[in-house]
Amino acid sequence: xxxxxxxxxxxxxxxxxxxxxxxxxxxxxxxxxxxxxxxxxxxxxxxxxxxxxxxxxxxxxxxxxxxxxxxxxxxxxxxxxxxxxxxxxxxxxxxxxxxxxxxxxxxxxxxxxxxxxxxxxxxxxxxxxxxxxxxxxxxxxxxxxxxxxxxxxxxxxxxxxxxxxxxxxxxxxxxxxxxxxxxxxxxxxxxxxxxxxxxxxxxxxxxxxxxxxxxxxxxxxxxxxxxxxxxxxxxxxxxxxxxxxxxxxxxxxxxxxxxxxxxxxxxxxxxxxxxxxxxxxxxxxxxxxxxxxxxxxxxxxxxxxxxxxxxxxxxxxxxxxxxxxxxxxxxxxxxxxxxxxxxxxxxxxxxxxxxxxxxxxxxxxxxxxxxxxxxxxxxxxxxxxxxxxxxxxxxxxxxxxxxxxxxxxxxxxxxxxxxxxxxxxxxxxxxxxxxxxxxxxxxxxxxxxxxxxxxxxxxxxxxxxxxxxxxxxxxxxxxxxxxxxxxxxxxxxxxxxxxxxxxxxxxxxxxxxxxxxxxxxxxxxxxxxxxxxxxxxxxxxxxxxxxxxxxxxxxxxxxxxxxxxxxxxxxxxxxxxxxxxxxxxxx
Ligand code: ADP
Ligand code: MG
Numbered sequence: 001x002x003x004x005x006x007x008x009x010x011x012x013x014x015x016x017x018x019x020x021x022x023x024x025x026x027x028x029x030x031x032x033x034x035x036x037x038x039x040x041x042x043x044x045x046x047x048x049x050x051x052x053x054x055x056x057x058x059x060x061x062x063x064x065x066x067x068x069x070x071x072x073x074x075x076x077x078x079x080x081x082x083x084x085x086x087x088x089x090x091x092x093x094x095x096x097x098x099x100x101x102x103x104x105x106x107x108x109x110x111x112x113x114x115x116x117x118x119x120x121x122x123x124x125x126x127x128x129x130x131x132x133x134x135x136x137x138x139x140x141x142x143x144x145x146x147x148x149x150x151x152x153x154x155x156x157x158x159x160x161x162x163x164x165x166x167x168x169x170x171x172x173x174x175x176x177x178x179x180x181x182x183x184x185x186x187x188x189x190x191x192x193x194x195x196x197x198x199x200x201x202x203x204x205x206x207x208x209x210x211x212x213x214x215x216x217x218x219x220x221x222x223x224x225x226x227x228x229x230x231x232x233x234x235x236x237x238x239x240x241x242x243x244x245x246x247x248x249x250x251x252x253x254x255x256x257x258x259x260x261x262x263x264x265x266x267x268x269x270x271x272x273x274x275x276x277x278x279x280x281x282x283x284x285x286x287x288x289x290x291x292x293x294x295x296x297x298x299x300x301x302x303x304x305x306x307x308x309x310x311x312x313x314x315x316x317x318x319x320x321x322x323x324x325x326x327x328x329x330x331x332x333x334x335x336x337x338x339x340x341x342x343x344x345x346x347x348x349x350x351x352x353x354x355x356x357x358x359x360x361x362x363x364x365x366x367x368x369x370x371x372x373x374x375x376x377x378x379x380x381x382x383x384x385x386x387x388x389x390x391x392x393x394x395x396x397x398x399x400x401x402x403x404x405x406x407x408x409x410x411x412x413x414x415x416x417x418x419x420x421x422x423x424x425x426x427x428x429x430x431x432x433x434x435x436x437x438x439x440x441x442x443x444x445x446x447x448x449x450x451x452x453x454x455x456x457x458x459x460x461x462x463x464x465x466x467x468x469x470x471x472x473x474x475x476x477x478x479x480x481x482x483x484x485x486x487x488x489x490x491x492x493x494x495x496x497x498x499x500x501x502x503x504x505x506x507x508x509x510x511x512x513x514x515x516x517x518x519x520x521x522x523x524x525x526x527x528x529x530x531x532x533x534x535x536x537x538x539x540x541x542x543x544x545x546x547x548x549x550x551x552x553x554x555x556x557x558x559x560x561x562x563x564x565x566x567x568x569x570x571x572x573x574x575x576x577x578x579x580x581x582x583x584x585x586x587x
Contacts, residue, residue: 009129010105010128010129012075013075013101013102013104013105013129014105014106014153014154017101017102017103017105017106017154019102020098020099020102021102021103021106021150023051023160023161023162023167023170024047024050024051024052024055024150024161024167024170024171025051025167025170025171025173025174027051027055027103027107027147027150028045028047028051028055028057028171028174028175029174029178029263030094030099030100030102030103031055031057031099031103031145031147032045032057032174032175032178033093033094033099033178034093034094034099034100034143034145035057035059035061035143036093036178036182036185037061037080037092037093037094038059038061038062038063038142038143039061039062040059040060040061040142040185041060041184041185041186041201042059042060042185042186042188042201043057043058043059043178043185043186043187043188044057044058044059044187044188044190045057045058045175045187045188045189045190046058046190046191047168047171047189047190047191047192048191048192049164049192050161050164050165050167050168050171051150051167051168051171052149052150052151052158052161052167053148053149054146054147054148055146055147055150055171056144056145056146056147057144057145058142058143058144059142059143059144060141060142061142061143062115062116062142063113063114063115063116063118063121063141063142063143064113064115064143065115065118066118066122069111069113069122069124069134070124070131072100072111073100073101073104073109073111073124073126073129073131074097074101075097075098075101076097076098076101077097077100077101078094078097080092080094093262100145101129103145103147104126104128104129105128105129106128106150106151106152106153106154106157107127107128107147107148107149107150107151107152108125108126108127108128108147108148108149108152109124109125109126109127109145109146109147109148110123110124110125110144110145110146110148111123111124111125111143111144111145111146112124112137112140112143112144112145113142113143113144114137114138114139114140114141114142114143116141118139120136120137120138120139121136121137121138121139121140122134122135122136122137123135123136123137127149127152127153128152128153162513163464163513165460165461165463165464166513168191168460169457169460169461171191172189172191172196172456172457172460173457174263175187175189175196175197176217176256176455176456176457177256177258177263178263179197179199179213179217180210180213180214180217180256180258180289181258181261181262181263181291182261183201183202183206183209183210183212183213184201184202184203184209185201186198186199186200186201187199194481195481196456196481197216197217197456197481199213199216199217207228210240210241210289211228211241214226214241214289217455217456218254218287218455219453219454219455219458219482219501219505220453220501221452221453221454221498221501221502221505222243222249222254222287222455222505224247225243225244225246225247225248225287226241226242226243226244226247226287227241227242227243227244227329227330227333228240228241229241229242229325229326229329229330230325230329231321231324231325231328231329232321233317233320233321235294235295235298235314235317236292236293236294236295236298236317236318236321237292237293238290238291238292238293238321238322238325239291239293240288240289240290240291241288241289242273242286242287242288242290242326242330243286243287243288244330244333245277245280245281245330248281248282248284248285248286249284249285249286249287249505249506249509250284250285250505250506250509250510250529251285251509251510252270252285253287253457253458253508253509254287254288254455254509255270255273255285255286255287255288255290256288256289256290257269257270257288257290257292258289258290258291258292259292259294259299259301259310260292260293260294260296260299261291262301262310263308264301264308264309264310265308265309266309266310268312268315268318268319269290269292269318269322271319272318272319272320272322272323272326273286273288273290273322273323273326274286275319275323275327276322276323276324276325276326276327276330277326277327277330278327280330290322292318292322294312294318297313298312298313298314299311299312299313300313385417385570385571385572385576386570386571386572386573387560387567387570387571388560389411389414389416389569389570389571391411391412391416391559391569391571392554392559394411394412395411395412396409396410396411396416396547396550397409397410397411398543398546398547399415401420401540401541401546402417404539404540405419405420405421405539406418406419406420407420407423407541407546407549407550409546409550411571413573413574413575414571414572414573414574414576414577415571415572415577416569416570416571417569417570417571417572418549418550418553418568418569419562419566419567419568419569420541420546420549421562422561422562422566422567422568423549423550423553423559423562423568423569424549425531425532425562425563425564426553426556426558426559426561426562426563426568427549427552427553427556428492428493428531428534429527429528429531429562429563430556430557431492432490432492432493432527432530432531433523433524433527435473435490435492436472436473436523436527437523441471441472441473441490442473442490442491442492443473443475443488443489443490443491444488444489444490444491445475445487445488446486446487446488446489449477449485449486449487450485450486450495450496450497450500451479451483451484451485451486451497451500451501452483452484452485452486452497452500452501452503452504452505453482453483453501454482454483454484454501454504454505454508455482456481456482458504458505458508458509459478459481459482459484459508461507461508461509461511462476462484462504462507462508463478464513464514465507465508465511465514467514468514468522469526472490472523472526473488473489473490474486474488474489474490475487475488475489476504484501484504486500490530492534493530493531493533493534494534494535495533495534495535496535499533499534499535500533502533503529503530503533506529506533507526507529510525510529511525524563527563528563528564531562531563532563532564553568
């Protein structure tokens with residue numbers, strides 16, 4: 001009796017499904033790709049129960065004939081590949097004939113299609129890979145696929161699903177990426193009866209269309225910070241919309257990468273992006289819709305079961321093209337700013353010295369913030385200012401304000417220089433945390449609620465946090481699919497409309513799942529972000545206010561740093577100052 005057995009078809013299909021279908025969003029991605037491959041100009045998507053209840057995709061593409069319906073559900077059944085070599089020159093999204101087979105294996109599937117010229121449309125119904133019924137259907141152009149009760153027969157897989165909100169966010173991101181890459185196709189997305197998107201097919205030129213889509217998908221505040229970038233080298237082109245360096249975000253949430261309009265997750269592309277920003281990143285992240293166009297033979301997306309990752313034949317060239325293009329374009333867009341600080345305005349800027357891409361190399365370390373009061377070329381000799389002077393026990397006398405930003409005090413035998421905004425943030429941060437931990441956040445209702453436009457996937461996150469945010473003093477409501485309202489906020493903070501939408505954007509990017517994080521950590525994050533976005537006291541500070549601020553600062557737990565870790569003050573001793581004048585001794 002041989003020990004090796006051939007697995008039954010039912011088991012084989014579930015194994016295949018496990019590789020291709022990781023979560024509801026993978027089903028949706030495959031179905032949308034099939035519709036695009038079928039030449040659809042309109043794709044309508046309906047989701048119930050975060051995709052576990054139902055994923056329905058309707059398109060107006062070329063449809064399938066009756067005899068093809070059953071074939072389409074079989075393994076390795078594809079109309080897109082004839083000989084193996086075709087894999088290297090494909091212009092379609094699908095080619096392996098595994099998607100429908102896999103979806104069918106783990107759901108109750110209904111496939112309805114009509115092909116022009118046929119006598120009627122047809123519907124196939126089945127579940128877990130078995131066809132149960134075949135019926136005639138009305139001759140409606142295109143194809144409708146409904147996958148219901150996903151993972152009904154693979155309970156172990158069902159357990160791996162994240163919260164409904166998390167799965168919904170993935171589903172929405174899938175549609176967002178398809179819509180960014182297929183501008184001539186209209187997309188409509190309805191989740192549990194509510195319309196999330198209705199994006200018309202766009203007739204204009206590439207850039208006009210891309211900007212239109214991006215505005216709808218990123219939401220106003222992120223979109224407003226994007227710049228158009230494009231560049232070419234032999235054999236490849238890169239283009240897209242990228243955050244201006246002054247409009248970076250707290251996380252990678254709004255990054256979309258495409259190779260020949262195929263959404264991909266690629267470490268190479270991400271690292272090239274970060275290298276392109278180089279020193280302009282200050283620990284923050286760009287949003288992007290990055291499109292790379294290559295010869296179809298120059299990359300392979302067959303290495304990944306969900307076709308998410310790609311392998312490139314010339315990684316170094318791609319890395320350099322992307323990073324150089326971004327770097328040069330961002331600089332040229334900043335010329336006004338650059339001309340002010342560069343000693344030789346008008347000089348050609350050479351691209352950064354980009355090292356060859358190495359597998360697994362970390363993105364470049366973000367440069368520290370390096371604002372200088374003195375401008376380049378005028379750096380004073382290095383002094384030895386003390387970052388942690390013992391200033392609390394000493395008398396302070398206020399000298400005045402510098403550049404509406406720094407407060408100068410005579411303290412003991414030297415000069416204490418205080419960054420007034422950093423100091424205000426520290427004070428506000430600790431007051432708020434104190435109120436919060438006592439369960440006594442003073443809340444101020446807003447006469448006119450503030451509105452924030454958010455990408456739909458971020459809106460989902462904000463809603464998850466709504467109850468917790470209320471305990472933090474923020475009353476947030478939803479108005480429409482992508483609009484959040486702030487009705488009340490902690491009395492300590494004051495937000496503008498723009499600051500509120502950035503605050504929510506940060507929040508949804510940074511916080512993750514409400515249950516997952518420790519309470520202390522959540523409080524710290526919210527306090528840090530709120531302090532950063534809240535408007536600080538006016539720039540001009542009167543002497544009494546300056547002294548009161550120092551009094552408040554004295555009582556904080558860490559008077560040397562703002563909540564983000566920047567210094568609030570430094571001290572120059574009399575000796576240091578005297579040395580600058582080549583004197584000996586103290587003042
Ligand atoms: P692949 O896309 O890799 O070919 P799939 O399993 O996704 O494999 O689909 C199998 C076949 O079914 C496709 O090659 C195509 O001929 C047909 N098909 C699937 N979806 C559609 C659709 N929406 N419209 C027309 N034909 C479709
Ligand atoms: Mg397919």
